[in-house]
Amino acid sequence: MESKEILLNTLLKNNKIILSELTTEDIGDEHISTSLDTPLRRDAFDLSDAEKIRKIESHFREIMETLGLDLSDDSLNGTPHRVAKMYVEEIFSGLSPANKPKIALFENKYQYNQMLIEKDITFYSNCEHHFVPIIGKAHLAYISSGKVIGLSKLNRIVNYFAKRPQVQERLTMQIAKELQEILGTKDVAVLIDAKHLCVSSRGIKDNSSATVSSFYDGKFLEEKTKEEFLKYVSLKTDY
Numbered sequence: 035m036e037s038k039e040i041l042l043n044t045l046l047k048n049n050k051i052i053l054s055e056l057t058t059e060d061i062g063d064e065h066i067s068t069s070l071d072t073p074l075r076r077d078a079f080d081l082s083d084a085e086k087i088r089k090i091e092s093h094f095r096e097i098m099e100t101l102g103l104d105l106s107d108d109s110l111n112g113t114p115h116r117v118a119k120m121y122v123e124e125i126f127s128g129l130s131p132a133n134k135p136k137i138a139l140f141e142n143k144y145q146y147n148q149m150l151i152e153k154d155i156t157f158y159s160n161c162e163h164h165f166v167p168i169i170g171k172a173h174l175a176y177i178s179s180g181k182v183i184g185l186s187k188l189n190r191i192v193n194y195f196a197k198r199p200q201v202q203e204r205l206t207m208q209i210a211k212e213l214q215e216i217l218g219t220k221d222v223a224v225l226i227d228a229k230h231l232c233v234s235s236r237g238i239k240d241n242s243s244a245t246v247s248s249f250y251d252g253k254f255l256e257e258k259t260k261e262e263f264l265k266y267v268s269l270k271t272d273y
């Protein structure tokens with residue numbers, strides 16, 4: 035599989051792309067993001083979830099009708115409501131801070147000060163430029179500064195940030211920054227390997243490419259530690 039590597043630490047320092055010189059298509063096809071925070075409106079949470087579902091349902095009905103679909107057909111009739119409910123309650127539920135996972139930390143009783151890795155966390159996200167799926171695996175690692183986190187919580191953090199319209203670089207950074215904050219350490223690594231359906235099913239229709247993005251900070255900036263992490267991530271297990 036051919037893969038495109040994005041090294042975030044380098045990318046961010048040189049992140050001086052002038053967006054006004056690019057067309058809407060360029061921004062979408064190159065999957066350029068403008069900030070680390072998900073761009074949200076000030077009034078993002080003024081409406082309740084139920085109100086959002088009602089509003090999206092009516093707009094989505096209009097999209098389908100504009101496409102020429104006959105919504106009196108039994109198969110299509112419930113689609114606007116299903117899509118609206120899925121957007122708000124499932125695939126974009128990570129936009130709301132109310133859905134952020136509550137994380138409890140434990141004392142690191144065993145004084146385990148080695149690298150802790152949770153790999154192959156499957157996630158489903160959506161590209162913010164085309165609103166079609168990004169499917170991938172996230173690999174996270176940290177070195178405890180005295181606290182440890184429940185392993186299932188790492189999955190929850192990945193999935194919270196994945197359930198937003200995303201670009202892969204931002205997803206990587208948001209997960210990494212959250213881990214650093216919760217764990218109180220800079221020693222965090224995040225590697226994401228994902229397939230963007232907007233690349234494979236439309237546009238350049240490249241079916242075999244994957245995008246790899248990574249974030250390394252603290253001790254993971256040291257070559258030895260980074261290599262150890264990458265070695266564990268690529269380890270093929272048979273269980």
Ligand SMILES: [Zn+2]
Pocket residue numbers: 062065161162163164165230232233
């Ligand atoms: Zn896209």
